[in-house]
Amino acid sequence: MATATIGDITIGYDDEGTGDALVLVHGHPFDRSMWRPQFAQLSRAGWRVIAPDLRGYGESTVVPGKTTLDVFARDIAGLLDRLGVERFVLGGLSMGGQIVLECHRLFAHRLRGLVLADTSAPADSPAAREARRATAKRLVSEGMGPYAGEVLHKMVSRDAPSEVAAHVLAMMHGTDPEGAAAALRGRAERPDYVAMLRAVAVPALVVVGAEDEFTPLADARLMSDAILDATLVVVEGAAHMPNLERPADFDEALGDFLVKL
Template sequence: MHFIESGVGTPLVLLHAFPADARMWNPARARLEEQARVITPDQRGLGESPLDGSWARSLAEPSDSNWAAQHPSIDTAAADVLELLDRLELPEVVLGGCSMGGYVAMGVLRAAPERVAGLLLVDTKAVADNDEQRTNRLNAADRAEREGTSGWLADGTLPNVLGRTTHEQRPEVREHVRELIEAQPPEGVAWAQRAMASRPDSTDALRAFAGPALVIVGEEDPLTPPEQARELADVLPEGELVTLPGAGHLPPVEAPEEFADVVRPWLARFA
């Protein structure tokens, strides 16, 4: 599993959104790595992580790798993260995720809550997809396999993941996100879409988590708007909510300094 690591201090594992990779955290990294060991993996099939999970020690047989590749699941993506924590000899971390990364973080919480010292959820949600959302994901997965992803995936994604302010005032951010999307392998895009389509509801897992939790949402996010983020924070016993103005679904990319300025004081409690 490919990952980027920098900084020293509290282990902070950040899971990227779809359809991007670990590089989406780079704009905020410089400010976070001053007080944390920032670890950002590429999730299975995206970035530089292979779809077959061939890096994983827990997959002893090739048939295991083939099965995981052919049966997309957020639980498998969560198991990948736990495998990485074992490799890095990290019994407990502060775990964060944006959008799909939040789904995977909640998968880790369902599987091994003892490994999560604190939870950072960014523009994500606990509930499963409804029928329409699930159908749209499955159709997109089929198209990615059939046609590839060049052009249409970024064109369809950018209006929803970036806020109004970014579209109007930050053309360089828009182009950066487009480049991230265009770089993702079609088979990994298809796998991730199907994994998200089949994910379970994580509300009970969040309700049972007694550790510190920070929910961040972009004020201009059309996919998981602030009112949904409030519902998410209210489920968490120690949940805090911060809304970032001028950002959409990807605050770590759209407003990295403001994002880091919110996360840093929250992280200080783990020092």
């Protein structure tokens, strides 16, 4: 556990293991602790695993207003510059996966491979943009509790182990509403990444939970079909967070992918 000052914010992050760098980006409204199972597995397998808290989440600075994906991407690049990491494999789940795509748009030359978990490439529709803004307004006015209770069993399946559901709920409750709202407002304005997918020149692993309602199999298949060197893995018995619900299956897919790199 460590912190670094990058520009005008402080970023909390974990950095474990030695070897080639694997950077993992958490989703909304979570923090870097969602990658705990992957840290244990992959740092022992010879990877240097780095996971930051995005601005507005976890131990990083909360910046109210609007945080667009390019800001998140530049924060990650700044942290990796500070850590002396030039090239790396970059993975993310949900919003984290969209940040991975934004990093590819901004600095593809630094990426050795992509891991796109339970995420989607198209821009939001007008209706979806308005829904994100409405949710942002609601989080600020109500706090995280009501929202967390409503979405828990879309984040993880109803058959998820109780400790997994408790961890996911705790992350959501622990997120600052202003930080989460800023990310939602910025995410509503993200570009469409679909056309860019065919320009991805590094291997990609696309993973999706079979029961994911937020970003279903069709979203994953769109990405895996468009990226030249992509592998699609469907994790049975998992919803939006297969890395926590089915860590053995997720880690096996990720490990097989990393060995090829």
